[in-house]
């Protein structure tokens with residue numbers, strides 16, 4: 518699965534750190550385990566909400582402060598949502614858009 | 615000194631090289647709190663030790679503007695600027711659960727507040743400092759011809775049906791507890807001027823005079839709260855502060871700046887950084903408690 522973050526961390530695009538986790542069968546780079554937790558839970562939430570069995574692409578716009586307006590793609594299907602967490606990565610808000 | 619606000623460990627004055635080494639070390643092992651702090655405060659792009667050292671030097675640089683302005687600028691950036699604190703975002707509309715969570719957690723903040731103010735008094739002979747703190751404690755705990763701040767807080771909670779005795783018996787959330795622990799340590803170990811910078815800088819959260827300094831958000835949206843749907847107790851609690859001169863006051867920061875020449879300015883900056891680090895998390899606890907109340911877990 519790809520995201521629009523091409524420089525670094527799949528969630529926040531930071532290039533600090535060196536943390537890998539397998540997401541959807543792919544070894545994915547994160548700056549830290551909190552970003553990995555957020556990302557992993559986000560993928561689960563989107564799959565549960567849509568019933569998709571895979572996500573091809575995630576576009577994430579926003580940051581830790583305002584949360585993220587996101588779009589997930591699977592084949593030709595699209596799903597838009599808003600996602601924000603506490604500083605420790607726990608979910609604060611998830612909304613379908 | 616130069617400080618790591620996460621570990622609360624200190625390095626020598628201007629030793630930004632050691633501070634950078636510490637952060638790079640932590641970042642290389644993907645320690646999340648250090649990585650997050652770098653991302654938010656310095657840069658999201660990995661840089662080498664010398665570049666990071668330079669970035670820290672700039673971070674601490676007062677740029678001839680002075681300590682007061684340094685604190686204001688940093689505070690706005692963390693809480694009320696382009697990337698506001700989530701609590702500030704929540705306060706842009708009226709949400710009863712947020713106010714209830716605020717009431718519960720803030721009670722513990724105020725308990726610590728008076729300990730910190732009295733620590734300042736006990737550590738200085740300057741009359742203007744002592745008077746300032748005594749006035750402040752009176753407003754918080756007794757009020758002057760009006761209700762005390764802490765009383766307005768508890769009445770707001772009671773308006774929502776939360777008994778004050780229940781609040782007093784509550785164990786504060788982890789983030790609140792950790793913050794109090796750090797503020798208590800600062801009150802015990804640091805000099806009066808450092809304690810003052812640690813605590814009174816936090817009052818900028820509700821300061822109404824920050825727009826000219828670049829704030830993009832107010833503490834709360836006045837129009838949203840000035841409505842008949844909002845309980846009287848909430849309006850009394852928020853508006854009392856909002857209308858008072860204190861909401862515009864920079865008096866504490868001016869006192870800090872006035873006396874800072876006689877002290878190690880970097881130590882004062884450090885204490886601000888140590889305090890704001892836990893305050894950020896404490897404000898999240900207000901949201902978290904609100905969510906617990908909404909989910910009937912309180």
Ligand SMILES: [Zn+2]
Nearest residue numbers: 526529548552
């Ligand atoms: Zn990240």
Ligand SMILES: [Zn+2]
Nearest residue numbers: 618620621622
């Ligand atoms: Zn550290």
